[in-house]
Amino acid sequence: MSTSILLLTAGLAAALSVAGAFKAPRLWLSFVLVAAMASLAAAVGTLAGGGVWELQSGWTIGGERVHFRLDGLSAFFLALLAVIGGTGAVYSQEYWTDAAHPRSAGPGRAWWSAMLTSMGMVLLCANGLHFLIAWELFAVTAFFLITLERRWREVRDAGWLYLGASHAGSLCLFGFFAMLAVRTGSWDLGPMRDRPELAPLFWLALAGFGLKAGLFPLHIWLPSAHANAPSHVSAILSGVAIKMGVYGLVRFSGWLPVPEAGGWVVAVLGVVSAVLGVAFALGQHDLKRLLAYHSVENVGIILIGLGFAMIAAHHGHPAWGALALAGGLLHVWNHGLFKGLLFLGAGSVLHATGTREMSRLGGLWKAMPWTAGCFGLGAAAISALPPLNGFVSEWLVYLGLFDAVNAHDTVAWLAIPAIVLLAMTGALALACFVKVCGIVFLGVPRSRAAESAHECGWRMRGAMLLLSGLCVAIGLVPVVFWPAVQRAVVEWRAVEAGVEAPLMALAGCNVVFAVLAAGAGAALWWHVTRRGIRRAPTWDCGYAAPTARMQYTAGSFAGIITEWFAWILQPARHRRAPEGVFPALARQDEHTPETVLEKVVQPAGSVVMTLSTAVRRLQHGRIQSYIVYLLLGLLVLSVLVFAWASSGSR
Amino acid sequence: MKELLVILAPFAGAIAALAWPREGTRRRLLPVVGAAHAVLTGWLLVDPPAAVEGSWIGFDAVSRAVLPAVSLLFLVCSFYGLSYLRLRPERGNRIFVASLCGLLGLLSLSLQAQHLGLLWVSVEAATLSTVPLLHFNRTGRAVEAAWKYLLIGGTGIALSLLGSFCLGYASLVGTGGGDLTFAALGREGAALSRPWVLAAWVLLLVGYGTKMGLAPMHTWKPDAYGEAPGIVGALLAGGMTTAAFVAILRVRQVVDAAGEGLVANRTLLVLGLFSMVVAALFLLGTPDFKRMLAYSSVEHMGILSVGAALGVGGLVASLFHVWSNSITKGALFLSAGNMRRAAGSSRVPEATGMVWLTPVSARVFAVGVFAITACPPFGPFFSELQVVRAASAAGQTGAMFLFLGCLLLAFLGLTRLAFSVLDGRPRRSADASRDRFRETAGILVPPLVFLAASLWLGLATPEWLRGLWDEAARTLTYPG
């Protein structure tokens, strides 16, 4: 089937799904799935078959001809969108039902379809004006999805913060596209690498897309939005929506000339995001907030790859750039998959217990083994452990970075710290996910809610299993997915050099390791159970009656590391030390604020608000002063006008 | 003579309203006048009258590009007025209907005026005709608003009269005979006395700028828009300001012809950006959603002014924005009016949870807020983007970034207030005090039509409309 027909089907199905969203959930789901399948097929076809699909129609929107284009790079992102969009839709059928959410379930479905459609449009549009329209529609639909549960003030605040940040990014893109249009004379997009005067525009694109991608100092909206959105929405936000920012950066760093420093800045921002993202994650005690900070981390890893590829572009495209980019792009998929999986798992926990607070959870593996298993797999994948997918992409990035070091160029000055900090990020992520899995799923339930948890139904489980399966598949047989990555890399700046990595060997190791690990685990379990197992209480140094509250907490677990990062995390500690011989009450709690938001953005905001208050005080209702303003305006304008006129005449 | 009909028809309507004996049926005049005006405007567009040299009234390219917007605005508003007045049987509507019709006639006159004095007379008269409209609610707050509107607007308009005289004197000191038609003044061009031209420019800018609501002359605006019925707000924000803006454009053309176009552009740019900054700061803090619309209007007047400073491309964008702003503002004012009536207040602690009280109006309002803050695919997105593009094309990168920054602050302020009005719980007092406000089709369809029009304007801007704007922009710049 040709790409046109597939995309048309997808579009129609998406449109029809909006119609069915309110009254007919099943119909909606089938339409969404048809749309997802069709666009996935189109993406896979483009990635496998090569070539670029283009459609230029005579039909205009806003005075511009409609121009769609699907090439290797956009197809790469479209495939991810289709997978997560379809999976999330299945999941939401059980997670956000009409029975539980009578007011928001219907709109939620409609917005979901709208958001998928607008993201697809972002990927397809090859006209700056239409790109902006699709971009902004996607941003606004995401806002309504985040704030589906509008009853809670927290949700509304998170949504508003998202909206504001997103609009700031959009306005940067206004500037970007307008300046691009002025300099090229049209809104058409496409490769224009041979026009060096366009290079400075990259900085605007970096700000605009970086805000959406959640780069470190620009990530302020991300944690609260991801935490407060319904979980299937968090999954698509983290899995796909922030990747749209990455898409923008990859797309326009490929199409436009990039400034010499561009790659360096992107790579440095990537490194900073990676390390600090995970550091902030460690300080969290809200399950979904923690996952949200890991999105910052992983976007950082992706951008390390992109940054080095951009540096490479200024060095004549050596192979290490392509490798790093390949790693980054594969990580786009991988992060989409495992972060989607983790958010769906977190949603399942939330659904079963009603809380995201890790200190109220624990021991959930017993009640929800499927969720625990899938989440554990996702945790291993995001910690970049072999044989799963996260390792494959990070490994590719490492290969690129090591080769960059061995290129003995100035780039080594960045590549070496990047390698070291990437390793540190990996170890920190591992620590963080040991904490999450251990505190949430292992041990003993810490609250009544966690005790009475229940496993989710087949739709939620199926969605998680599908994503788990994909995580394993990319880990074990990356060679199957590799041509797609290669295609996207080649598409990036049309360098045909190709990118090669010993993936067969790695895949072999991964498969052998997976088989052996499974075998050894089963063997040991069999060996142990054959003898019979005696059960006893956990050893607590002789204390015979351990309680759930004596377990290690998330805060203590991460305490050593958060102490190292206290300079940036700025944790707020409230401590009431035990006093007296028989201390009645003692407590200690620690909260890691969103430092950039609370220490930088909010003070800046309060300066603006002070200014606003001062200015508003001028509107005090006394008409005499209003006439003074009028007269002052007159005087200042006359001074200006006569000054300009006299300077002009001279 | 056709162009006179479009002015006289509303006046006839006004006289008919004054003479109409029955209180209950007088409101039906509104749609009749609106439709007649729209038909006449359409006729003028299809079959433009020949320009008469030296005529004081003419349906030139500029009026062609703007008058249809005002006509459309009035037409839709008139249907809203029909339903609105039925909800307000306790108020006599003789003066109200007559003033609305008169306002339309005077706006049509001022948009077609080719003579500085006539322009002034029509704008001043339009100002006076809106006073009874502002005063319609007869509350103390309405009186206060009308007083401030009158005194500040009056002072401003007096300054523009002084400016008009200065321009006339510039011609008198130069070679001309003090002919105040724009064509004559433009022909004199560089022969005009520079100091008097500059003085005239400042005075006229401040004067008509007061009517437009550019900061720091905007002080009457929040009071007037906050207290007037929604329909009046819509007509003021979309019609009155447009007339004043067109006046400034025409004067700018003369100043340009006199060789001071650069200075004029700079002044417009500075004043526009200043208005945007001030409006953004106000928007961040105001707790009243009708006053919010007023500040938003100040901001958009700033956008118009910035666009007018950026050459032909900017002028086209400005004219486009005149359309998209007035139509989108129409949706906002009408839905805000509904919400205000339902809640009994337009301030935040009193008016919350509007999604529950007025579900449709609240949603229209929300969509309108997104539309007016340049979210696609509505009209303002396209026109503002065009302004941004024009700024970049004119090399005003710094101004472009300031412009974008103001848009951001305004967006933050608007959305924050809008959502705190829409969300939350409705106040019980508002629910119980009056027998619950019901949204009827008559007061819902007009704002929806405005939204649809805004959408149409953005997504499928008709070529003929673009042609009108281009032509007007070209005539408004001094060739050379």
Add this chain to the structure above:
Amino acid sequence: MSSNLNLLIGIAMGLNLVALASGRLPSLIRAAAMQGVVIGVLPLLMHSEFHWLVAAVSAGTVVVKGFVIPSLLQRALRAAHIDREMEPLIGFIPSLLLGAAASIGAIGFAGALPLRPEHAGVLLVPGAFATVVCGFLLLMGRTKAISQVCGYLLLENGIFLFGLLLIRSTPLIVEAGILLDLTVAVFVIGIIVDRIQREFDTLDTRKLTALRE
């Protein structure tokens, strides 16, 4: 003839100062009314030959500005029973000094302006500027609605004076239209002042600050 003109304009400028200095509302209204009468006569002096439209404008000005509007204001004053002493934001002596400075400055300033030769020796331009400034001083410096209306009247008178420069070149119909508009404007203002009085039971504009941020 120009000396007659200058004499009348001088009287108008003097009346500015009277208006600024008067502490009682009736005397302020009277000063504004007299100024209206004085400038109403000016068009007749400017035109050497008689024209019925000039006469109409002149008569209209005298009647409206000299009698109709002042009596309107007087009536509002009586209805309000207000404290006739004013509490100015700009004190009487400062406003008097400022007004005087404005008058002197206007004369100096007008000398620097490129005027047509026939206007160079006439006090029209300085008189106009001085009156406008004094109008603004009243608008900004007084708290009673009625004194602000008087300020507005002064402002209009100043502009009227300036408009006389053009009386020979512009068609009189414009002047007539302008005059009509101004009359209606002041009339509407009068109605609103009346409303204020009824609604708030005061004419003190400091009480009118309900509409604020």
Add this chain to the structure above:
Amino acid sequence: MSLFIDTVLRLAGWLLLAPLIPGVINKVKAWVAGRRGPPVFQLYYDLAKLWRKGVVLSHVVSPMHVAGVAVGWVALVGAAMLLPLGEGGLAFRGDAILFVYLLAVARFCTALAALDTGSAFEGMGAAREVSYAVLAEVAVITGLVALAVESGSLSLSTMLTPSPGAGVALLGAGLFIVLLAENCRVPFDDPNTHLELTMVHEVMVLDHSGPPLAAVLHGASLKLLIFSVLLAEAVLPLGAMPAWAAAAALAGAVLAIAIGVGLVESFLARFAFRRVPLLLTTAFLLCLFALLTAWKGSEFGVTESSVAERGAPAAEPFFGWRP
């Protein structure tokens, strides 16, 4: 076929020799203290005994508690198999990174198995383990970068045949500290302590018993051997020697390292926990200086040799089994 035999032989070597190292260390410690101490083969006896025993599990734990131990052990075996021993063996570009991350898998499994018990002490141990590993991993990867720069390659088989240089001593010192930290030896941890509050690794495995404990203990000894071999190969120019000499040198070096660890344990006391990061940072800095030395050296090398060789490291297996 020879490939299969080769692999089996290597595997057997790693698995069988590993428990020897703790025996040697304990013997050295006993010797320094003037005791006879347990026999060198003590761990073999213990493992055999444990393997035959039944198992006691906490009420709390999940199957992960047992399976995780097995997976961690497999990961360590896998890491061991990536280290080159003479000619042949598994090697491909980038296996060094796989090596590091396989060690991470082992850590992940051990720490999770510890948290599975719900015990505060084991949680504490797991927290320490994963936290210190952050710094240790940074040091290891820096060392690997140094080796990569030195050899121009990213395959352990090529990287671990360095030319002797000033950097080697620094690298050796750094890796030795990492060895102590990763294997929880004094001064980071005292394997013989009986105070749970002060333990790192031992406290994590408190609840293991029987065959799983055997796997844990064997895994620990294997890890010790892995790091010893890594250290020895990183320091000694084995590639330049004939095969028998290389084998002898490696064996001697591993023995020396074991003795060294024993001596350190005899003469040093445990550090306070807050000083642990300091020592690990020192290790990182040592590796970093080794890297800088290697960088300088290779720069000179590059200027001497042809520039064409720069980007393409020679004689590096692309993937698959080395012939």
